[in-house]
Amino acid sequence: MILAIETSCDETAAALIDDAGRLHANVVSSQAELHARFGGVVPEVASRRHLELICPVVQSALDEAKLTFDQLDRVAVTQGPGLIGALLVGISAAKAIAWGKGLPLVPVDHLLGHVAALYLEPVRLEPPFLCLLTSGGHTLLLDVQEHTSLRLLGTTLDDAAGEAFDKGARLLGLGYPGGAALDMLAREGDPGAYSFPVARLDGLDFSFSGLKTALLYAVRGLDSAELERRRADLAASYQHAIVRALVEQTLQAAEKIGARQIAVAGGVAANSELRRALAGAALAPVELCTDNAAMIASAARYLKPLNPPGYLGLDAYASRQLA
Amino acid sequence: MLTLALDTATPRSSCALLEGEKLLGERETKAVSVLAAADALLAEAGFTPADLDRIVCGTGPGSFTGIRIGLAAARGLALALALPLAGVSTLDALREGVPGSLPVIDGSRKEIFTLIEGRPAVTRPEQLAPAPGTLCVGDGAVRYRALLEAAGAEVPPDASELHLVRARFHARLATDFGSAELVEPLYLRIPDAEKALER
Numbered sequence A: 001m002i003l004a005i006e007t008s009c010d011e012t013a014a015a016l017i018d019d020a021g022r023l024h025a026n027v028v029s030s031q032a033e034l035h036a037r038f039g040g041v042v043p044e045v046a047s048r049r050h051l052e053l054i055c056p057v058v059q060s061a062l063d064e065a066k067l068t069f070d071q072l073d074r075v076a077v078t079q080g081p082g083l084i085g086a087l088l089v090g091i092s093a094a095k096a097i098a099w100g101k102g103l104p105l106v107p108v109d110h111l112l113g114h115v116a117a118l119y120l121e122p123v124r125l126e127p128p129f130l131c132l133l134t135s136g137g138h139t140l141l142l143d144v145q146e147h148t149s150l151r152l153l154g155t156t157l158d159d160a161a162g163e164a165f166d167k168g169a170r171l172l173g174l175g176y177p178g179g180a181a182l183d184m185l186a187r188e189g190d191p192g193a194y195s196f197p198v199a200r201l202d203g204l205d206f207s208f209s210g211l212k213t214a215l216l217y218a219v220r221g222l223d224s225a226e227l228e229r230r231r232a233d234l235a236a237s238y239q240h241a242i243v244r245a246l247v248e249q250t251l252q253a254a255e256k257i258g259a260r261q262i263a264v265a266g267g268v269a270a271n272s273e274l275r276r277a278l279a280g281a282a283l284a285p286v287e288l289c290t291d292n293a294a295m296i297a298s299a300a301r302y303l304k305p306l307n308p309p310g311y312l313g314l315d316a317y318a319s320r321q322l323a
Numbered sequence B: 001m002l003t004l005a006l007d008t009a010t011p012r013s014s015c016a017l018l019e020g021e022k023l024l025g026e027r028e029t030k031a032v033s034v035l036a037a038a039d040a041l042l043a044e045a046g047f048t049p050a051d052l053d054r055i056v057c058g059t060g061p062g063s064f065t066g067i068r069i070g071l072a073a074a075r076g077l078a079l080a081l082a083l084p085l086a087g088v089s090t091l092d093a094l095r096e097g098v099p100g101s102l103p104v105i106d107g108s109r110k111e112i113f114t115l116i117e118g119r120p121a122v123t124r125p126e127q128l129a130p131a132p133g134t135l136c137v138g139d140g141a142v143r144y145r146a147l148l149e150a151a152g153a154e155v156p157p158d159a160s161e162l163h164l165v166r167a168r169f170h171a172r173l174a175t176d177f178g179s180a181e182l183v184e185p186l187y188l189r190i191p192d193a194e195k196a197l198e199r
């Protein structure tokens, strides 16, 4: 039985998974509301909240699974990438629990975790596959040949797709985080009403900053009554442009490496248009796409655990290390 | 009664192991390695984490990240081993090490954390008005030595041990052992983003 902890951004999460890969608990305490008034995640605010929530969240995962600390075999924790101060709360608590109980610790890369959500029920995917990992922090095309390694094929040159969604939502007055609200609004609009530019890059990279600027100009060109009337069309067209960029590059990557299976992971995989556009792809359930500890637990099953005292000095890392 | 005490609020963090009131060992460490120090102390004394009876944690003020590293470790340990936890202010522990002194912790941003009328406070070093001859200790006292000495205070040499936060004093001061959730961090500052929002 593995206890996994995830605190890389603004979700405090704990999960329990058994040796067969079956989840026994998956608790996520989101701080989204806390950060909404700032219009984005504030690292210091997030870190303070993680400290308040970490033990209650771990305890409720154990309660949900009807397990005690004595029944654990390993502890897993997100080591990075993410907000350093936020990561360190989870790492510190995980080290303490593992050390206290004399257990091994498995440091897990957050991105490897997102991909590992696909190994869980109900998808149960196995490598090799091509993975589009798209979230508020990342937009990556990954060649996944085995459970424990990722090969980078393409990434964003500026904003992540999730960031583009959130920024677009803010321009349309949908608040923060607005990706889901934009998705909802887009259903009522015409995706062909505006033609927003999709950056055409030579390789397999992405760029979303031009798109955001185009939306800004479109919004500025409308008075408030018009904007209100065209908001759904703007949302639909904007979303369509992002999804088209994601889909086109993903298909191109699949062709280039001869991938037979495509998968989508990360928070943006919850977007309904993307899910429709890549209907043949493996898609994790929405609750396993956004940040959670179940995916960290899933990744930990394939990684080598560190024995005490080897992990007691373990530090967090902020930026991408894998791929 | 085996007590583990730790304080990671300052860059030179501390961890101590006591049996009853007897100090078995104390180590200086980086915040992120505080449990490595704890492990070494236990091993030297022939114990394992399962032998611990209670935990004492420094609650700050100091580095926000440092405070959280210590408190997350202390709470995690208390939770996993079902141990009582007590919190002790880093300022109180510093003063306990040098009776009669005024503890001054570097707060960065040209500010210090200290005791004003016995209460933890954040202020600018030039606003501190120590009584003549007051012995100021802590990394803030070292950093603002010139200012404090000009104001009539005394500051031990930079390399003096008296400036170090030492966890044995947390253990000595700890009285309220109880639920880990009740031990709160002492930040003394609200996040900048909240300050900006209030304006």
Ligand SMILES: [Zn+2]
Residues within 6 Å of the ligand: A110, A114, A135, A267, A290, A291
């Ligand atoms: Zn993520």
